[in-house]
Amino acid sequence: MDNTITRDQRWHNWIMPRFLTLADVAEQLQINAPAAYALVRSGELKAIQVGGRGQWRVEEKMLEQYIEERYAEASRMIQEAKSKSV
Numbered sequence: 001m002d003n004t005i006t007r008d009q010r011w012h013n014w015i016m017p018r019f020l021t022l023a024d025v026a027e028q029l030q031i032n033a034p035a036a037y038a039l040v041r042s043g044e045l046k047a048i049q050v051g052g053r054g055q056w057r058v059e060e061k062m063l064e065q066y067i068e069e070r071y072a073e074a075s076r077m078i079q080e081a082k083s084k085s086v
Contacts, residue, residue: 016028016060017060018059018060019050019057019058019059019060020057020058020059020060020063021055021056021057021058022036022037022040022047022056022058023036024058025039025045025058025063028063029067037056039066040056040058044066045058045062045063045066046058046059046062046065046066047059047062
């Protein structure tokens with residue numbers, strides 16, 4: 001019996017692999033692939049290139065860090081807008 005868990009099964013059970021493709025990142029952030037690539041190329045989202053073709057991979061913890069940073073930035077923007085409206 002094969003106990004291999006497929007990618008779809010991992011995602012369904014909310015178990016992400018350690019390294020994500022840019023397609024995976026795009027799916028998680030609900031953006032298109034070029035937007036995910038732009039985040040990496042700009043340095044906003046930390047990633048590494050692996051393999052002979054230099055394919056980009058994003059470590060799951062880097063994606064989580066990016067998301068946390070976006071939440072913090074959103075909170076700052078909200079607080080700034082509130083202070084300006086007073």
